[in-house]
Amino acid sequence: MSSLNQTIQDVFNEPGCGKNQGKSEKERKKGCTKQLQPGGAAGGCAFDGAKIALQPITDVAHLVHGPIACEGNSWDNRGAASSGPQLYRTGFTTDINETDIVFGGEKHLFKAIREIIAKYDPPAVFVYQTCVPAMIGDDINAVCKAAAEKFGKPVVPINSPGFVGPKNLGNKLAGEALLEHVIGTREPEFTTPYDINIIGEYNLAGELWQIKPLLDELGIRILSCISGDARYEEVAWSHRARAAMMVCSKAMINVARKMEERYGIPFFEGSFYGIGDMSDSLREIARLLIERGADPELMERTEAVITREEARAWERIAPYAQRLAGKKVLLITGGVKSWSVVAALQEAGMEIVGTSVKKSTREDKEKIKELMGQDAHMFDDLTPREMYRMLKTAEADIMLSGGRSQFIALKAGMPWLDINQERHYAYAGYHGMVELVREIDRTISNRVWEQVRKPPPWEEEGAANWQSRAMASLEAEAEELAAARLADPALAEANRRAQAVCMCKGVSTGAVEDAVIGGADTRGAVSAQTGASTGCGACGVLVDQIIEDLSPLLQAAE
């Protein structure tokens, strides 16, 4: 396992990530993603992260080495569209059993690879490590190497067992596997000065295809998309691109950065969501290509396309913008979407009452602030209960989120629209933004919400409505907590103090309070002492609040 540990450490040392570089050596070793909290409802594991990052490579056989749990739950559950091969949708697993656990599963894995190659003859087999074989010591790297030699075909180990960390880490470990085993192993038939890579785009609901015609029109060739609608060899020769765009925030920053390092491919981080972002991305692509030797007239053509497409999109959004003006949106998503969608919604005249930043990086958060101003309501780890409360108190008109959060909205009687991977509409590009606005309009105007919020008509006037019921249940819970506090004040106080103020730096309420009591009576002083509010800065107001709350106490002490 030492090599896996090294890889993880390497990923944690990502120099392309400003947040990581801002940490001390010791902090960095702890990892770049927030430690999971035992007892809390958690997001996906590293295996899941690796699987979703690579599964969109459509002609590869994705073989999961583990018990049925891993492939059984992840088999084809993302809407990454393919223009051809369907092999990526076939669920391959070694489905290991007790005998494998006792005697080891390596032979089983080897045989499974052999059967895949005999029956399907894919251009490559990706083998995913999972917790159980990792713990019993199955060396999938060795098995893959032996199989690759024996069958004369790439067999790529994806070493990202679930226990090493969360989904985001899995994305990066998947990227590492591509860097180590795939990228640079083939050569394209020809190259052009207009070849680009798109990294971190998964072609969900065919979003890549919505962008591609514009790039085609400009004569820009997507040499490789990692990994939406990709073919194995396309990824293998991606090192010959002239420039790269990194789409999904930091999920695959290691791939983009290392390809720059190894092959001199410059990259930028951009988004296809939102009209302004889309235009910026096209400009940036053109700029990087021109820097690498493409004809400078490309920029003129790009600007012409941008002007035309923006005008067309605005024209089509205009009728909706009137209806949506002033509508309030609560955004529960992660990473790149937390800011890229903000821009898009603002374009349609909507107001963002809050956005979650759980999976977002510091840059993501800064972009949100740029867009929404310093007052941006950013929420880190929103518990379902908190979301529920927000839906009520923020008086949002609609919540946009992934499928897992939908039920919070639905039970609260809140219009909800899916913007994560299980969505059925493509929202990328100019056309996609029109589509998103149309969907929001359609969702908000759905008569169902009226029905959902109405109590049974036989309930008396003034009886509990959906909002008061939601609040009542929250209050009841608060009372219970208060009762618990009375029962065990010490524990309750410890819990209260442990609550984080600053999510970026992991500073607890207790630490801030101690600093204030110790004499740090300004936000700056508290920050200097504890590190609170030196990340995204969003918690500054909370620090101020604590100072204000404690000042009478301090004055009394004086």
Add this chain to the structure above:
Amino acid sequence: MPQDANNVIDHFELFRGPEYQEMLARKREQFENPVDPTELARVREWTKTEEYKELNFARDSLTVNPAKACQPLGAVFVAVGFESTIPFVHGSQGCVAYYRSHFSRHFKEPTSCVSSSMTEDAAVFGGLNNMVDGLANTLSMYKPKMIAVSTTCMAEVIGDDLNAFIKTAKEKGSVPDDFDVPFAHTPAFVGSHITGYDNAMKGILEHFWDGKAKTVDALVRVPNGKINFLGGFDGYTVGNLREVKRIFELMKVEYTILGDTSDVWDTPTDGQFRMYDGGTTLEDAANAVHAAATISMQEYCTEKTLPMIAAHGQETVALNHPIGVEGTDRFIMEVARLAGVEIPEALAMERGRLVDAIADSNSHIHGKKFAIYGDPDLCFGLASFLLELGAEPVHVLATNGSKGWAKKMQALFDSSPFGANCKAYPGKDLWHMRSLLFTSPVDFLIGNTYGKYLERDTGTPLIRIGFPIFDRHHKHRYPVWGYQGGLNVLVTILDRIFEHMDATTNVPAKTDYSYDIIR
């Protein structure tokens, strides 16, 4: 010949064989006066145009593919809901064979029904002898407790007087004097099966309440707190009535279901043949006069019955086949009001579950366009449910719908922003619907089995809700009323939407990029 005794193949495959295909082609050429295929295609395309639609809607004599059945069918439906009652249809026996097959094709169950088997002699000299012999034979052969008489057109055209005939038959000793023989005139050339339901129900209630054709004193109403329930003609009667009973029990309402067919069309296979399983006892039918109120689930099935009941001093409420949240709310609240009971928490929970299911799936139905046809009340119930779901019931057609019904539909459309482009078509048939589906297409069609031709011709996916449903089994065992029934209707609609989605995204490497496992 390709049929081989060792490997017998069914008609699906057999007639696709070359021998049969050649035979059929020869027949077409030699005997069918074939037209030029391009001319055929031209006309077929022409039938899809606005021009053709206008000509089609200008039709004033010919009905093509009517979406209604005849009065006696409704009368038979009513009769079998009463205790040990046999429907006796005075007229031609062929008609009766139709009702029986019609019901058994829909319910996959037998329906007991006899006929006076009038022939040409009877048509000339009147059907009295057939009535006299028929009643006597029916009693001696089938031992019913009651014989409910209705008529076919044949008896109506010659003007047979049921009241007098039954009286004469009793005088001649066909059946004992005090034997219950209620009757209703049910000519098919007036109204439809829903009219027949109305007439037959009214006939039976009047028989018991108003002195059994002047043979005994009329009952004197002594009001109690009970509620009478009329389901109307209903293809989902088994599931619906059981659901309604469950709701009544939950609400602790004392009730009488008039024409209780809940056990008639799904009798158990346990070694016993149940010729009769109607659930309304004759005693209950008589005592129903004392009830506080009568609630009808289908206004247009009870247009004469309800005023008759009201004239006896009861409050009456007519609903329109309530489906969904708002419709069921109204039903439940009316029952609670009429019976003076509280609505139990259990029903509020069921309501919440239906609302939850609607919210979970809202995006798939919202904004979709539907065409609906069927009986007027069912059309109303479905249309209001679709409006509730944010769908547009663009074309709503009832061959047996009246102008008053169309007005009521229009008022429903006007009550919702989703009704802006919707229109009701009273008295139109399925060939009119065909034109509508071509000139202003919709996403889905809701109707009975006959809609499958429209589905084939126009490509509009059919959602089977209505009567008759011959080509899908057992739908009648599941309710469409109550909150649970609303859930069934929701799921029926959703299933078809998802099936359609899958069917249009399953071409490998062409459309299957959207052939997703999560919908």
